Amino acid sequence: MSQLKVPKGTRDILGREIHLWRRIEETVYSVAQLFGYQEIRTPIFESTELFARGVGEGTDIVQKEMYTFLDKGGRSLTLRPEGTAPVMRAYLEQGFAVHEPRVKWFYLGPMFRYERPQAGRMRQFHQFGFEAIGFESPACDAEIILIAWTIYEELGLKRLSLEINSLGCNHCKPGYIEALKNFFRDRSEELCSNCKDRLERNPLRILDCKVETCQTVLRSTAFPNLQDFLCEDCKKHQAELLQTLTALGIPFVINPHLVRGLDYYTRTAFEVKTGELGAQDAVGGGGRYDNLSQALGGQRVPGVGFAAGMERIVLLLQKEETETSSERSGVYLAPLGKEGERYLLVLSRVLLQHGIPFYTDFADKTLKYHLKRAQKMGIRWVVILGEEEIQKSVFLLKDMISGEQISLSQEGLLKKLQEEISGAENTYLR
RNA sequence: GUGAGCGUGGCUCAACGGUCAGAGCACUGGACUGUGGCUCCAGGGGUUGGGGGUUCGAAUCCCCUCGCUCACCCCA
Structure with a gap:
């Protein structure tokens, strides 16, 4: 009879560590209150279709990382791998689009992805996230980033860097993808097998491939630059956002190769990184998702948000934590x-x-x-x-x-x- | 899914293929019958992750399996 253990990729959180979790949660609640964001709690599992349509069929999350099962009624359900799609589902389902089109919400809780665990990556992990739905203004993108920044600052996290990019909108994104495909029409042999696949399924993702041969291709002068393809509106949106960030005193770097793994992002995409966690260096990320509501069958509703990984923040706090009294x-x-x-x-x-x-x-x-x-x-x-x-x-x-x-x-x-x-x-x- | 490293008391780790697998920390008790920390003494706790094989003999060598860790991948 072997000892019962926690499932792979999960763990018990207790003892001294629990104080760190409490501190993060309390910081999230208090910053949310200060910025006027309301808490929303959505179910831990949702219909599989929500993520297939919301996150995107071509994404790694949907293709290989979901905990999907049939319940006794034969329904296909999935443990939520992320928080934005469920929040948008709730927004549409509860009719906010018509009776209160602009909302500011936050959430906090466990997420599930079937991956090989490693430092800072668990199968059950925890995120908190902030979503501002119904706002077009780049100032709202800036507020979301400011909230993230405030929370990290409040927690005393140092040496974080903010990377930012624009992925374009429905007008300019297709043009860029076309240009990408054209570029690779006769050079696809130089790509890694993974990227050859991506060329069809999710061409933007080629941009952040780390394989050396792909990197060489990406660095060639003829390679189409996403920033050059942005339409006037997207350019303006980005310029205003960057200007606002500068006014707020939040340092950033533009990373034209930053593309996020989820399909729903448009225009602004950003990631907050640390140099202290090994390979899993993103402690938070987000962006604008003006296409999400329509992918879920609703009317067009703009939105912007971010999510942060709590175990990674705990790891950072543990590194910085000096001796604490346990009195x-x-x-x-x-x-x-x-x-x-x-x-x-x-x-x-x-x-x-x-x-x-x-x-x-x-x-x-x-x-x-x-x-x-x-x-x-x-x-x-x-x-x-x-x-x-x-x-x-x-x-x-x-x-x-x-x-x-x-x-x-x-x-x-x-x-x-x-x-x-x-x-x-x-x-x-x- | 791929690759590498590692699995020995609750924790951290010892043990050249050779008696009953040890130590520190922790726990329990005693020295101190109602007074903690320090010290000393004693005690409990292990099918060496599991299974198979090689051998007179396996924690140690080989194979399989499970788990952990790190990396790839991807992301938070």
């Missing part, structure tokens, strides 16, 4: 014997009413055990209650730092604890 606030209740347990449980109700955090250990062990345990947990104040105290109707309060201890009545104990422990203070991590 807990509150009081350790140390009962000696059954009677002590009962009395302390009653006391805990009183503490509750005063907002004093407590931890009661029901191990039914010696005082030595309790003191060791409180020590290990980093709790300063210990209330000891055994036969002696019960007889005298007192509580023995011990200060683990000074070693001093005093007998107190319940009122005296409460007074002292309230002085020493400011209830609201949460010292679990700074």
